[in-house]
Amino acid sequence: MESNPGVSVFRVSLDGVRRVDISFASETVVELSRRYRQAKGFCFFDLTDPDMLENWEAAAQRKGQPICVWNNKDARIIGLEPSRGSSSALRFAMDRPAVRAADFAAATQGMSIANASTKFKQLWEQGFLLRREQAAESGGVEFVYYRIG
Numbered sequence: 001m002e003s004n005p006g007v008s009v010f011r012v013s014l015d016g017v018r019r020v021d022i023s024f025a026s027e028t029v030v031e032l033s034r035r036y037r038q039a040k041g042f043c044f045f046d047l048t049d050p051d052m053l054e055n056w057e058a059a060a061q062r063k064g065q066p067i068c069v070w071n072n073k074d075a076r077i078i079g080l081e082p083s084r085g086s087s088s089a090l091r092f093a094m095d096r097p098a099v100r101a102a103d104f105a106a107a108t109q110g111m112s113i114a115n116a117s118t119k120f121k122q123l124w125e126q127g128f129l130l131r132r133e134q135a136a137e138s139g140g141v142e143f144v145y146y147r148i149g
Helices: 022-027 029-035 050-063 084-094 101-107 113-126
Strands: 009-013 041-045 067-071 074-078 129-135 141-147
Touching: 022 029, 022 050, 029 041, 029 050, 029 067, 050 067, 050 074, 084 101, 084 113, 084 141, 101 113, 101 141, 113 129, 113 141
Parallel strands: 009 041, 041 067
Antiparallel strands: 067 074, 129 141
């Protein structure tokens, strides 16, 4: 990680991998994902074998770490599940490369910006999303949240 300070998302291809046990999965990519949560993201692609997917999912559940698995443009989260209250915010974010709390609030009836901001912050803290700080139009600071992939 230290040798790649500018990289925020590591895309792990499992193309050609024939077998992964839960112990290996738990102590490699899943552990790195947990350790660098909020700063770096890890996702899988080319994960088509159902037995391997089951092992990666069990390892992610054991560590309490969500990991995104991409299949073309479709994503699935394995491991930790978002809370019921945050799941709609996560779905909203996963459909876009980047999102602000104001975007979600504007698209969701009865949602305040403060509530949307809280949901996205929780998703970031739990490792579902990444975020960056940027200058807001108002002159203050706002966070932009990014899906991992």
